[in-house]
Amino acid sequence: MTEVVIIGAGNVASHLFRAFRQSGEVQIVQVYNHRSEKLADFAEISTTTSLSEITQADLYIFALKDDAIAKTAAQLKDTGGLFVHTSGGVAMESLSKFKNFGVFYPLQTFSRNREISFKNIPLCLEASSEENLHKLKELGAAISENLYEINSEQRRALHVSAVFVNNFSNHLYQIGADICKKHEVPFEILRPLIAETAAKIEELSPAEAQTGPALRNDEKTINAHLELLNAQESKIYKLLTSSIQELHGKEL
Numbered sequence: 188m189t190e191v192v193i194i195g196a197g198n199v200a201s202h203l204f205r206a207f208r209q210s211g212e213v214q215i216v217q218v219y220n221h222r223s224e225k226l227a228d229f230a231e232i233s234t235t236t237s238l239s240e241i242t243q244a245d246l247y248i249f250a251l252k253d254d255a256i257a258k259t260a261a262q263l264k265d266t267g268g269l270f271v272h273t274s275g276g277v278a279m280e281s282l283s284k285f286k287n288f289g290v291f292y293p294l295q296t297f298s299r300n301r302e303i304s305f306k307n308i309p310l311c312l313e314a315s316s317e318e319n320l321h322k323l324k325e326l327g328a329a330i331s332e333n334l335y336e337i338n339s340e341q342r343r344a345l346h347v348s349a350v351f352v353n354n355f356s357n358h359l360y361q362i363g364a365d366i367c368k369k370h371e372v373p374f375e376i377l378r379p380l381i382a383e384t385a386a387k388i389e390e391l392s393p394a395e396a397q398t399g400p401a402l403r404n405d406e407k408t409i410n411a412h413l414e415l416l417n418a419q420e421s422k423i424y425k426l427l428t429s430s431i432q433e434l435h436g437k438e439l
Contacts, residue, residue: 188214195250196220198297206305212329217242238262257281275346278339289314305330311337401431
């Protein structure tokens with residue numbers, strides 16, 4: 188059974204902790220975080236707030252903010268284990284001080300108190316050697332059926348893509364919710380539309396699934412929408428409308 192130390196106690200760390208524990212194939216031997224209050228959820232196993240107390244393990248997972256990965260790694264000794272991080276935007280070489288290093292990047296959005304199954308979550312793997320890659324594949328297979336060998340440059344592009352389809356789209360949900368609230372319309376009315384928009388991508392390409400007034404070049408509707416929006420919303424609406432029309436070969 189692979190022994191793992193998780194370095195970090197945020198959303199990704201919490202979900203990995205649960206997934207590994209449920210798998211029955213991975214033993215979490217310790218969780219580190221610099222703030223003791225964040226370790227309350229891991230009380231059933233060994234925890235520490237001191238990097239000097241990190242225990243021996245087969246694998247160490249840095250589930251930290253991007254700018255904390257290299258800084259934290261610099262304070263750790265090389266135990267001979269495999270050291271990996273979970274970031275989409277940080278190069279594998281950020282851990283090159285260790286003999287064995289790599290990346291174990293779960294491509295998903297995580298909220299601490301929302302349960303999620305790792306079974307279908309893509310795990311993007313990269314390692315400093317074939318032997319280390321094999322170890323990461325074994326670790327990944329314990330919790331997911333979707334494993335991908337992705338290098339650092341590909342992962343950077345994938346991470347940017349993920350920001351567009353997840354973070355930015357969620358921000359647009361927020362704008363939609365704000366507009367609904369302003370006009371006293373329940374946001375819940377839009378939930379089936381949001382669900383169908385996501386479901387269509389299972390069968391159609393995004394280009395094939397595109398609909399709406401921008402695609403139709405419906406200037407009357409576009410102008411009517413702009414009259415309802417504040418300055419910031421109008422700016423975003425115009426930018427996205429222009430982007431859709433440019434992609435589909437139409438102009439206002």
